[in-house]
Amino acid sequence: MTTHDKDRQEFLRLAGLATPMALRVAVTLGLPDRLSGEGAAAVDLAAELGQSPLALDLLLGHLTTLGVLERTSTGYRTTEYGAKLRADAGNGLAGLLDMNAAGGRGELAFVELAHSIATGQAGYIRRYGKDFWADLAENPHLRETFDRQMTQRFLTQVPRFVAGFDWSRFGTLVDVGGGHGSLLAAILKANPSMRGHLVDLAPTAAVAEKEMREQGLEDRAEVTAGSFFDPLPGGADAYLLSDILHDWDDEHAHRVLARCAEAAHPAGRVLVIEAVGGLGAQTEWDLVMLVLYGGRERRLDELRELAAAHGLVFDSVTTLTEQRSLLEFRLQDIP
Numbered sequence: 001m002t003t004h005d006k007d008r009q010e011f012l013r014l015a016g017l018a019t020p021m022a023l024r025v026a027v028t029l030g031l032p033d034r035l036s037g038e039g040a041a042a043v044d045l046a047a048e049l050g051q052s053p054l055a056l057d058l059l060l061g062h063l064t065t066l067g068v069l070e071r072t073s074t075g076y077r078t079t080e081y082g083a084k085l086r087a088d089a090g091n092g093l094a095g096l097l098d099m100n101a102a103g104g105r106g107e108l109a110f111v112e113l114a115h116s117i118a119t120g121q122a123g124y125i126r127r128y129g130k131d132f133w134a135d136l137a138e139n140p141h142l143r144e145t146f147d148r149q150m151t152q153r154f155l156t157q158v159p160r161f162v163a164g165f166d167w168s169r170f171g172t173l174v175d176v177g178g179g180h181g182s183l184l185a186a187i188l189k190a191n192p193s194m195r196g197h198l199v200d201l202a203p204t205a206a207v208a209e210k211e212m213r214e215q216g217l218e219d220r221a222e223v224t225a226g227s228f229f230d231p232l233p234g235g236a237d238a239y240l241l242s243d244i245l246h247d248w249d250d251e252h253a254h255r256v257l258a259r260c261a262e263a264a265h266p267a268g269r270v271l272v273i274e275a276v277g278g279l280g281a282q283t284e285w286d287l288v289m290l291v292l293y294g295g296r297e298r299r300l301d302e303l304r305e306l307a308a309a310h311g312l313v314f315d316s317v318t319t320l321t322e323q324r325s326l327l328e329f330r331l332q333d334i335p
């Protein structure tokens, strides 16, 4: 094969949509789970799942080419490799690919990337007629799958976030948009003298509250259901924004930072955990943030500038993991 042919093939491998969509449809239909063990014949599976027998067989054929399935004397079954796509594989992949879950549904907004590039706005709104957060608010399954995805993505990183920064300097920490609270719980457990307060939207806050109880932290962790665009619990030593600012355009990011700055006491700190452009953030995620939310992975100078508008002075940056940094801001001294 000539270099010209190789390059052409490589580009088509990168850009072709058939395989990514085949994997997503397979997971959405639960094929890796259903075809585990004995497997099934295409025609029976089609009847069971209400699919076209002919078309389903084409999909199963391509999944076999990919090594996700293998042929048996009577039909198809899931391979060991394909089992990594099962809902119970424990790696979060199924949640990311299932088109009925928040992750998979969100990715489909990439068909609107051209619109996002032209306008700077989220493709999600154009595809679904509402923004990501409104969609989650209207659909509890999307909300649950998103929150689970958030917890799953940090499972291996949380211990490094906890170990990589001196949290014990703070008596009280407000985790703003803290999700189900896995990070706050880990920080509190590692620092017994600290108290925490998590703020998130109602359904997520309810699960976070349960999580804190289950972890035996109810005496040191408060949970408030509310929006970070409204006033935050006041007077804490530190306000943590973990993967929050990149979800928003500048206007909204300013509003969240303003709430943190006004809530913190004069010696308080605002801590921002983000994938920072130039410090490990992946360009691919710039596009994901743009398409889903109209946000982006900002560079250090952009984050400094955003914060400065609210009297927040950049103090230091700590590398937590390959992809996440912690930026510390203090309130400007009042002369």
Ligand SMILES: C[S@@+](CC[C@H](N)C(=O)[O-])C[C@H]1O[C@@H](n2cnc3c(N)ncnc32)[C@H](O)[C@@H]1O
Binding pocket: 133, 150, 151, 154, 176, 177, 178, 179, 180, 183, 199, 200, 201, 204, 226, 227, 228, 229, 241, 242, 243, 244, 247
């Ligand atoms: C990307 S997740 C990050 C969650 C968590 N901080 C973490 O790092 O795992 C964004 C979080 O912001 C929350 N959120 C979105 N809009 C919000 C709002 N208006 N007020 C409070 N929380 C909000 C979401 O519910 C979600 O938990």
